[in-house]
Amino acid sequence: MAFELFKESSRIIVTCNKRIAPYLEQEIKDLGYSPEGAYPTRIELMGTMQDCIRLNLNLRCASQVHFSLRQLRAKNGDELYRGLEEIPWEDIIPNEGYFSVTCNVDTPSINNTMFVNVKVKDAIVDRIRHKTGTRPNSGPNMDKAAVYLYWKDDEAEVFIDTSGETLSKHGYRKIPGKAPMLEALVAATLYATKWDKASPFVNPMCGSGTIAVEAALMATQRKPGLFRRNYSFMHFVGFEIGNYHREFQKLKDQVKEVPNLVIHATDISEDAVNVTKVNAEIAGVSEYIKTKKCDFADTYVPEEGGGVVYFNPEYGERLGEIDELEATYKRVGDFLKQQCKGYTGYIFTGNLDLAKKIGLRASKRIEFYNAKIDCRLLEYELYAGTRDKDKLLKAES
Incomplete structure (x- = not known):
């Protein structure tokens, strides 16, 4: 048999x-x-x-x-x-x-x-x-x-x-940009945050837009299988295309629209903003992502709070110089303290020495790797009230 x-x-x-x-x-x-x-x-x-x-x-x-x-x-x-x-x-x-x-x-x-x-x-x-x-x-x-x-x-x-080509690339990112995080890593870091997939999501320094796009995909229940048409399992004896089509239809059926969802993605590079727009369009989530070319400190942060501000700054391993980045990290800390009250801040970095320049005490340090680089997703509770002001401003020792 x-x-x-x-x-x-x-x-x-x-x-x-x-x-x-x-x-x-x-x-x-x-x-x-x-x-x-x-x-x-x-x-x-x-x-x-x-x-x-x-x-x-x-x-x-x-x-x-x-x-x-x-x-x-x-x-x-x-x-x-x-x-x-x-x-x-x-x-x-x-x-x-x-x-x-x-x-x-x-x-x-x-x-x-x-x-x-x-x-x-x-x-x-x-x-x-x-x-x-x-x-x-x-x-x-x-x-x-x-x-x-x-x-x-x-x-x-x-x-x-059964996969063939890796699943860690989700298929919509045709223009990756400089030093991009893999989509699978971005998804994991988003799962690690407190974002409820409905409140505001702010992504300064958006780069190629992977973080903003993955956030929109999660919120609208769009799965990676929507963007890929070829897998290894399709090329073995006994594969029936109807079984795949049924699973694919389930992906389409579970997509939901979130009318009030707004993800703010900004970058000082016009090329980065344009790449974000292209990737968001391919992923089908452009309506949820508002882009703007500006310095991160000029990023619009909705007043209602309760959302997430997510930074993925350079950390000196691939791009940029340490001296310049020290000043940047300090400015990121100032931005979080002064303009993001009521939010939860996240900074993904592979340089904990630079992270000390932020001037905030992280409530969590969640471990990840970006390729072979030992990284942390740092979480900051940005309290809206004055009662926690001293705690908020307490710098890392």
């Missing part, structure tokens, strides 16, 4: 960047799933390929969705090859299709990941050619079927990479 990939249930591993896992786990729970394990860079659960389709379309914080095919024991490349060749690949990958292979290898007998990639590819191709007389092509492109191998010591596990 033929192996039917889309009717099997197996272990699903949803990966993410470091320090994002708690927010990814909550997303998965919000979809109605019960994760069986949570780790620094992955969440594990049980499900089917249909569940993988749903996860791919809905998750903001994920990188890849992996569906386990088989666990193997292998001490070297030959043993790995033999174990992989036993899998019925002819029932999984179209015999005249295309597939790519990625690996994560930590075993004493291997010092070259490319060698493992070739072993996996050869096992798949040889099995399909032996069973069907034809063979699929393979290469580095991640736009068709994708296979992932995890191999540590003498234990290996082979997965269907």
Whole structure:
């Protein structure tokens, strides 16, 4: 009897960047799933390929969705090859299709990941050619079927990479701008804030607009799957386009409009403001984002308060000079103290020495990574009343 990939249930591993896992786990729970394990860079659960389709379309914080095919024991490349060749690949990958292979290898007998990639590819191709007389092509492109191998010591596990190209890019950002944060990271930081998705959201120094756009997408329940039309799961034997269309329709049906939502995004660069407009238009949320070219200190902050002011200033690792940035961070602190009373302020930075120049005591320091840079999302309660003035002005020591 033929192996039917889309009717099997197996272990699903949803990966993410470091320090994002708690927010990814909550997303998965919000979809109605019960994760069986949570780790620094992955969440594990049980499900089917249909569940993988749903996860791919809905998750903001994920990188890849992996569906386990088989666990193997292998001490070297030959043993790995033999174990992989036993899998019925002819029932999984179209015999005249295309597939790519990625690996994560930590075993004493291997010092070259490319060698493992070739072993996996050869096992798949040889099995399909032996069973069907034809063979699929393979290469580095991640736009068709994708296979992932995890191999540590003498234990290996082979997965269907149901995502292919990473989910951490949400598909609407055609012009990224300078030193952009990945969309998945931005989404996680927004989940970490106190924003209620209805009150004012103010984003000075908006750059390419990723923070403002992701905020609008969250508020209107627009999921990343709305902006992407190709996933690895579409290129395996047994995929039925109708199952995807049903999940896609659910995304469209859950979109809601928020008539009173206003997100203020400003930047001193006219190019940045224009890029923000383009990205917001592509994402379908331009009506919610008011842009303005100005110095951040001239950003309009609605008087009603109760919302969020979110800064992502340069922090000296990629752009700008430290001396200039010290003055900028001090001005950011002055802006928060003087013009944002009644709001909750957030500053995402990878330079805690510069953060000291803000002159406010953070109520929370939430840990993240931006690429390999150790970062913090600093939270500031900007009290509206005079009773907390002394507490508000107390500088970091």
